[in-house]
Amino acid sequence: MMGQSGDTAVAVPSEGWNYSPAPERTRPEIDSEYGLFIGGEFQAPQSDRTFNTINPATGQRLSRISEASEEDVDAAMAAARVAGPKWARMKGRERGKYLFRLARRVQECARELAVLETMDGGKPIKESRDVDLPLVAQHFFYHAGWADKLQWAFGGRDVKPRGVCGQIIPWNFPLLMAAWKLAPALACGNTVVLKPAETTSLTALHLAKLMQEIDLPPGVVNIVTGAGDTGRMVASHPAVKKVAFTGSTEVGRRIMEELAPREVPLTLELGGKSANIVFADAAIEQAIEGVVSGIWFNQGHVCCAGSRLLVEESILEPFVAALRDRMAQLRVGDPLDKNTDIGAINSSEQLDRIRALVTAGQEEGAILHDVQSTPLPEQGFWFPPCFFTGVQPAHVVAREEIFGPVLAVMSFRTPEEAIRRANTTPYGLAAGIWTDKGSKIFEIASRMDAGVVWCNTYNQFDAASPFGGVKESGFGREGGLQGLRAYVR
Numbered sequence: 002m003m004g005q006s007g008d009t010a011v012a013v014p015s016e017g018w019n020y021s022p023a024p025e026r027t028r029p030e031i032d033s034e035y036g037l038f039i040g041g042e043f044q045a046p047q048s049d050r051t052f053n054t055i056n057p058a059t060g061q062r063l064s065r066i067s068e069a070s071e072e073d074v075d076a077a078m079a080a081a082r083v084a085g086p087k088w089a090r091m092k093g094r095e096r097g098k099y100l101f102r103l104a105r106r107v108q109e110c111a112r113e114l115a116v117l118e119t120m121d122g123g124k125p126i127k128e129s130r131d132v133d134l135p136l137v138a139q140h141f142f143y144h145a146g147w148a149d150k151l152q153w154a155f156g157g158r159d160v161k162p163r164g165v166c167g168q169i170i171p172w173n174f175p176l177l178m179a180a181w182k183l184a185p186a187l188a189c190g191n192t193v194v195l196k197p198a199e200t201t202s203l204t205a206l207h208l209a210k211l212m213q214e215i216d217l218p219p220g221v222v223n224i225v226t227g228a229g230d231t232g233r234m235v236a237s238h239p240a241v242k243k244v245a246f247t248g249s250t251e252v253g254r255r256i257m258e259e260l261a262p263r264e265v266p267l268t269l270e271l272g273g274k275s276a277n278i279v280f281a282d283a284a285i286e287q288a289i290e291g292v293v294s295g296i297w298f299n300q301g302h303v304c305c306a307g308s309r310l311l312v313e314e315s316i317l318e319p320f321v322a323a324l325r326d327r328m329a330q331l332r333v334g335d336p337l338d339k340n341t342d343i344g345a346i347n348s349s350e351q352l353d354r355i356r357a358l359v360t361a362g363q364e365e366g367a368i369l370h371d372v373q374s375t376p377l378p379e380q381g382f383w384f385p386p387c388f389f390t391g392v393q394p395a396h397v398v399a400r401e402e403i404f405g406p407v408l409a410v411m412s413f414r415t416p417e418e419a420i421r422r423a424n425t426t427p428y429g430l431a432a433g434i435w436t437d438k439g440s441k442i443f444e445i446a447s448r449m450d451a452g453v454v455w456c457n458t459y460n461q462f463d464a465a466s467p468f469g470g471v472k473e474s475g476f477g478r479e480g481g482l483q484g485l486r487a488y489v490r
């Protein structure tokens with residue numbers, strides 16, 4: 002693929018393809034300031050406090066977001082509580098209609114929402130356009146279909162909603178995580194207070210506007226913005242009858258401690274350090290693509306990122322060489338450019354975390370391979386994709402979640418060793434297995450301590466397919482029939 006020149010339209014320098022810029026030109030309307038979405042209306046926060054949300058690719062402010070205080074969270078909870086009984090009593094097929102309408106409005110506005118997601122969070126437009134937004138619509142459609150079939154879902158039993166749900170989500174898939182949380186809760190007749198991540202609140206707030214447009218009854222969904230304090234208030238509020246959290250293991254643990262004395266069901270989707278295991282008999286080109294998308298998708302801001310690569314020793318050298326070549330072709334830069342593979346790091350804090358862990362990896366003696374040739378933009382937060390070889394299982398880069406485009410490469414000799422190494426982590430979110438042998442797939446998949454195992458593919462998601470972790474990656478499932486269970490009694 003590289004180095005061909007001559008009569009092609011694009012200039013091809015020796016280091017790889019050069020593409021002409023292909024910027025996405027759609028610009029969503031962004032308000033200068035957003036209130037809290039409570040009882041169907043946007044309201045100024047009683048706290049009178051706001052904070053900036055920026056575009057991490059430029060460092061520029063996009064808007065001001067309200068910071069919800071204790072009184073604001075109380076007001077949101079009260080609105081959810083008041084809306085609860087009527088929403089719960091409504092026939093499932095009527096609730097389903099609202100979800101269908103919302104799904105259709107999301108599709109109609111998909112372009113603007115994708116651009117907004119990219120501007121607020123830094124992920125490449127081709128991901129927000131082709132992955133996030135289609136999955137968001139799919140989640141609402143899928144759960145709309147369950148709303149009037151709940152007694153079939155639960156073996157003829159007459160299930161009831163739990164009541165007010167407190168839902169707290171991270172910044173890596175802002176709108177998709179909102180959809181994952183809201184759709185099953187609403188389908189089952191619950192009402193919600195949702196708290197988006199502080200760096201990426203815009204798409205959830207725009208989703209609230211769509212909820213107004215489809216006349217979703219006021220108070221069924223309430224959105225309170227703010228940082229960790231607001232999240233803590235949502236999770237620990239006495240009105241809450243179910244808590245769902247996605248984010249770091251550290252915060253998940255804190256929420257669990259806080260809820261321990263109370264009988265509030267909790268689901269946690271936490272961090273990961275997932276392994277891709279590549280056997281010598283795998284389709285190598287395909288495995289390279291899978292490994293690349295597994296770690297460099299969304300700048301590695303993915304809880305199930307395949308951040309550890311285990312390669313069978315006999316092919317380690319050629320595999321690493323192929324990986325290096327493929328990596329050199331990744332285009333890092335303007336997330337709004339349709340050719341961009343790797344966008345901006347979500348925040349300066351996250352960039353600092355990634356840098357610190359990479360430095361620690363070098364200090365421990367692992368070898369850093371940084372072959373990116375694209376010059377990084379001067380403004381904003383960027384980290385070039387890279388990988389480590391010479392990694393020992395005890396090294397920081399083999400153990401800790403980096404949540405950035407950094408891959409730790411290790412090798413193995415036997416399937417037993419691969420299984421042992423893959424499972425040697427406190428996390429258990431996902432794993433990938435690459436081999437030509439079906440028998441190996443079944444044997445190894447069954448022995449992975451992971452909630453999701455992909456075989457000869459990676460990072461595939463579907464609303465009908467439950468997602469979630471084991472061990473320190475959390476508990477509970479989102480998506481599918483399993484995901485509904487958390488939202489009913």
Ligand code: NAD
Nearest residue numbers: 170171197198228229232233248249252270271272304404
């Ligand atoms: P975080 O856990 O701090 O934040 C996630 C969400 O929880 C945000 O909405 C945040 O405001 C909220 N929050 C923070 N403190 C809280 C508290 N005490 N009680 C209730 N809610 C609280 O994650 P982060 O700061 O965004 O990132 C830190 C690390 O978390 C990352 O480096 C990564 O390892 C991990 N992470 C995991 C996921 C995932 O999808 N599993 C997503 C983002 C981050």
Ligand code: MN
Nearest residue numbers: 054055121200
């Ligand atoms: Mn932002």
